[in-house]
Amino acid sequence: MTDAPRRTALDATHRALGATMTDFAGWDMPLRYGSERDEHVAVRTRAGLFDLSHMGEITVTGPQAADLLDYALVGNIGGVKTGRARYTMICEAGGGILDDLIVYRLEDQEYMVVANASNAQVVLDALTERAAGFDAEVRDDRDAYALIAVQGPESPGILKGLTDADLDGLKYYAGLPGTVAGVEALIARTGYTGEDGFELFVRPADAVALWEALTAAGKDVGLVPCGLSCRDTLRLEAGMPLYGHELTTATTPFDAGLGRVVKFEKTTNNGDFVGRAALTAAAERAEASPPRKLVGLIADGRRVPRAGYPVVAADGTVIGEVTSGAPSPTLGKPLAIAYVDAAYATPGTEGVAVDIRGSHEPYEVVALPFYKRQK
């Protein structure tokens, strides 16, 4: 069965802007409006406007909302203060990653879980199943929100002219309810670009008005509409994992170098959470003899490694696999993230190459991220 892709509340706006659309996780989304490299550079140097309405919002409320999320997710969610957000993951009992998430604590007993579009149903089903026995409600709010992001160094200035909310007091990974351009919004200082920026969760009926107000407010400082193509190169430069590439059900957070998101010292549910036993073993394995490590690869050539390409040693032995790769607009070089055997994972390891369609192109092993903004 194939369903027609879903369209966001901004669909007509994208078409009027001449966007190239793409089917992404069942949604018809803007891939780019013009040049994806220009869009990428705009976010790094000025500001970009994104429609991210495909992301999946799930609301968890009730007296035991925190306890449920502490049990269902790997992070310490009860410890998140109201008005703050946390990057976390939801794992299978066997430790495999079902999705990576941002959880916003909106009220003492109300959380919003934001899942990747491709996994939203899986996360909703898992949370619903894991909610059994907890005095908490799991609500599918995917249709309740449109999500518009403003990212880049000019984004605070753009937003300031449109809201009375205290943006200076809004830290990275915090969110507060407010009004932007007359539209009720949850204003979150989060993003997936490696730049300062905001994500605005609004009613779908308000999305066009907000988009147009942001477009007008950002016109003089070079704000441009941006598609998913540059979102991918921005997150790649920033070394941020993407579900389905770096993160899969076959990897645990420890394999992905993100063991820090797993909190074993939970005070709720007697410390129990889904995946605890398997993740304890994964943590020990990662400490003692890691099978593979996630690294950055960078080259001076122009041929680009793509997901699935083998990473090879000097003698041609396969020592890993590329999970993401793209030409970097900021660095002007091809970049990749790859899982490689631990023996080759140290930055500067000699003799590492990527098999690019039969030709072994030398690549330098580097630590992630490739790009970090100057604060």
Place this chain on the structure above:
Amino acid sequence: MSNPQQLRYSKEHEWLSAAEDGVSTVGITEHAANALGDVVYVQLPEVGSTVKAGETCGELESTKSVSDLYSPVEGEITAVNDDVVADPSLVNSAPFEGGWLFKVKVSGEGELLSADEYAAFITG
């Protein structure tokens, strides 16, 4: 977008100019360039090598993907566009002009479409 009437087109989205002294110029269409996105690397056949209609003779790398370059005709490569190798964005900015890819001394043709037939093919 409009596809120049004086060119002929392949279903792999290459264009072919009318031969001058038996030599035609080949590039990719604006439709193909738009579908690829920003082209960052172009690998072209070597001058003096022989290409065959419908067979791969190079590659075009863009932000999101890599695509094979097909020759629309059979023949010997007489020139390649060094400007486009140095600045692959020419494929996007001027696919029918400065973004041409190679010149070939044509000894045989594959299936080629008129501009109108190609326009119908890509909207079909």
